[in-house]
Structures are given as structure tokens and as C-alpha cells.
Amino acid sequence: MASDLIHDVFSGERNLTTKERTISVVLGLGLAAAAAQPRPNKFLSLAALVAGSLLAIRGATGHCAAKSLMNDSGHSPARI
Structure with missing residues (x-):
């Protein structure tokens, strides 16, 4: 069961642009680092x-x- 969940999270077709990926990593690491503060x-x-x-x-x-x-x-996301 756990291996199925791990496979689901880390598999799938890439559907994010490089910009979206970069923003997600930077914001995610920043948020996680902020959470480490007491x-x-x-x-x-x-x-x-x-x-x-x-x-x-x-x-x-x-x-x-x-x-x-x-x-x-x-539904496709709105393009600006």
C-alpha cells in the first residue's frame, strides 16, 4: 500500500513548466525552512x-x- 502511494506521488507525466517547477521548489523550501523556526x-x-x-x-x-x-x-487553466 505504501509503495503504491509513493509510486503515485513520484510518477506521472510531467505537466509543469520550468518556471512553475522553479517557483514550487523555491517556495516549498522557503516554507519548510520557515516552519523549522520555533x-x-x-x-x-x-x-x-x-x-x-x-x-x-x-x-x-x-x-x-x-x-x-x-x-x-x-477544464484548461486560464491563460493571461
Whole structure:
């Protein structure tokens, strides 16, 4: 079961641009580093660490499951 989850997270077609990947990694690592600072609210620090880690993994793998689901359902993200 755990190996299936790991495979799902780290597999899939790359659907992020280089710019999106770079921003995700930088913001994710920054958020995770900020979470390492001592804070009175431990839950908030844990939430920031998890969110930062997920962003960094998203950027490192180049695959975003949410973006993939939006594209599969026929909705394409708005282009500016």
C-alpha cells in the first residue's frame, strides 16, 4: 500500500513548466525552512512543513496531480 502511494506521488507525466517547477521548489523550501523556526503554535509549524514539502516535491518531480485532474476533466487553466 505504501509503495503504491509513493509510486503515485513520484510518477506521472510531467505537466509543469520550468518556471512553475522553479517557483514550487523555491517556495516549498522557503516554507519548510520557515516552519523549522520555533513557534508557539506547533500545529501551524507542522502544517507549514507539510505544505512546503509538498510544494518542493511537486517542483522536483514536475508533476502536479491537481493540474492533471483539471486537464483531464476538460477544464484548461486560464491563460493571461
